[in-house]
Amino acid sequence: MKLLLVVILAKVTASSAGGFVSEHALELPGVTPHEAYLALTRDVALWWDASHSHSGNARNFSLDARAGGCFCEQLPGGGSVQHMQVVFADPGKRLRMLGGLGPLQALPVQGSMDFNLHAYEGGTRLEYRYAVGGYLPEGLDSWAGAVDQVQLGQLQRLQAFLLPSADD
Numbered sequence: 001m002k003l004l005l006v007v008i009l010a011k012v013t014a015s016s017a018g019g020f021v022s023e024h025a026l027e028l029p030g031v032t033p034h035e036a037y038l039a040l041t042r043d044v045a046l047w048w049d050a051s052h053s054h055s056g057n058a059r060n061f062s063l064d065a066r067a068g069g070c071f072c073e074q075l076p077g078g079g080s081v082q083h084m085q086v087v088f089a090d091p092g093k094r095l096r097m098l099g100g101l102g103p104l105q106a107l108p109v110q111g112s113m114d115f116n117l118h119a120y121e122g123g124t125r126l127e128y129r130y131a132v133g134g135y136l137p138e139g140l141d142s143w144a145g146a147v148d149q150v151q152l153g154q155l156q157r158l159q160a161f162l163l164p165s166a167d168d
Helices: 033-041 102-106 141-162
Strands: 007-016 019-029 061-063 070-074 080-090 094-098 109-120 123-134
Touching: 007 141, 019 141, 033 094, 033 109, 033 123, 033 141, 102 141, 123 141
Parallel strands: none
Antiparallel strands: 007 019, 019 123, 061 070, 070 080, 080 094, 094 109, 109 123
């Protein structure tokens, strides 16, 4: 039997030439906020989509979940990439990082990514928000849908990691 992954909210909630906001909310039944936080941070290399990496290997990702910590990727040959920097870490409750993921990193933009974890009877609700602002001649609103879909895919991978199906 396959477990149905529940996504409560998944959309671009604001979009303009100067930026956009992507918001998602997921239910994680049977998972405590602490377990969700550890999966989000300590286990990122186990659920991150390798197709959204520079090295082609998700195992090269790490997330140092403390203020000033790095969401980083090791590259073959000794190189590295800082994808985002942790600016707020409250285990089991909230993680906030700043930076631009993927192609946004090379653009004159800045993003603030929040993960908020809320316990409910029988599980955890993960609320995600990525607000990106900056300047592009063609406008940042042209990037909103694609970034939103990539991030939804990553969150669904995290959800599937935490809620493996009975068939696995």
